[in-house]
Amino acid sequence: MALFDLPLDELREYRSESTAPEDFDAFWSKTLAEAREHDLDARFEPVDTGLSTVRVLDVTFAGFGGHPVKGWLTLPAGADAPLPLVVEFIGYGGGRGLPHEHLLWASTGRAHFVMDTRGQGSTWGAGGGTADPVGGAPAYPGFMTRGIDAPENYYYRRVFTDAVRAVEAARSHPLTDERRTVAVGASQGGGITLAVGGLVPDLAGIAPDVPFLCDFPRATTLTDRHPYREVGLYLKTHRGRFEDALRTLSYFDGVHFAARGRAPALFSAALEDQTCPPSTVFAAFNAWAHEDKAIEVYDFNDHEGGGPFQEAAKLRWMRSYA
DSSP states (O other): OOOOSOOHHHHTTOOOOOOOOTTHHHHHHHHHHHHTTSOOOOEEEEEOOSOSSEEEEEEEEEOGGGOEEEEEEEEETTOOSOEEEEEEEOOTTOOOOOGGGOOTTGGGTOEEEEEOOTTOOSSSTTOOOOOOOOOOSOOOSSSTTTTTTOGGGOHHHHHHHHHHHHHHHHHTSTTEEEEEEEEEEETHHHHHHHHHHHHOTTOSEEEEESOSSOOHHHHHHHOOSTTHHHHHHHHHHSTTOHHHHHHHHHTTOHHHHHTTOOSOEEEEEETTOSSSOHHHHHHHHHHOOSSOEEEEEETTOOTTTTTHHHHHHHHHHHTTTO
16 A cells, blocks of 8 residues: 555654543553562573574563563673663564574674563464463454453553563673663564653663554554454444543553653654554654654555664664663
8 A cells, every 4th residue: 555644744743642541650650560579580591502603591580470471682702791782572473583583683792682472472483482371351363452451451561561571681681781771673562662661761762663552542443454453353343342442552552651751762664554554653753752762764665664774774873872
């Protein structure tokens, strides 16, 4: 599909109609406090990967509810002092995969931590290894409506909490520098990155690409592409519950995390993106509170966004922050 959303000049001024709940900050403060009642218990086990330029550690830490969450920590071979740290979150349906899939950031001399996403890892890539042991109310297949009956039950409450704990786990390793920590991710990973950017106050920067989980009121009615379409198909059966669903989703909207962002940011958007429509990405970008922010725009791309061109942009951008 060619351009289907707002013109670029209107995107640069667009503001979401989503309203943050009055108890948004209290909800997340309580959620993270409850998670921290569990010992982080970060464990780093060396892995024989056959790679000679990096050292890989198989990581397990306690996420939401104390549940074990997996990750990979990749370090440049021979590193003997704390390194800038890049924490990465994965797109919808994917898992942490295999270590040799994640070599870019360690190749720059930085430490790289990639978090497995609980319950995912069976749609694309080389799989995941983190279960989601929490059940829920009836939901449409996928993850978007799991626990949508109430904010306390919603799937992304667990994922976003895992992500904050992932930053804490990665920073706990002696070869990472917590003062130079940047969060990155694309699509769902970009949405998780925005949440971390709003919940972790001392990041050096964030770089969300074509982020998902933003501006739910517009996204769920503008595009009929999955995963946002999962919400509409759920409501097709559960008639008359749109406002209830929006209330739950408002606690997880990247726009509201963006309003609490306290780090420099590099976003990207694609103007033909039907999965994460550009207006929803600009809604988060325009709400991002830190004045040091930029957005790369890819005029004729769909959800692949900038791909390797955006990676090159991040490599240039990150020199100033980590």
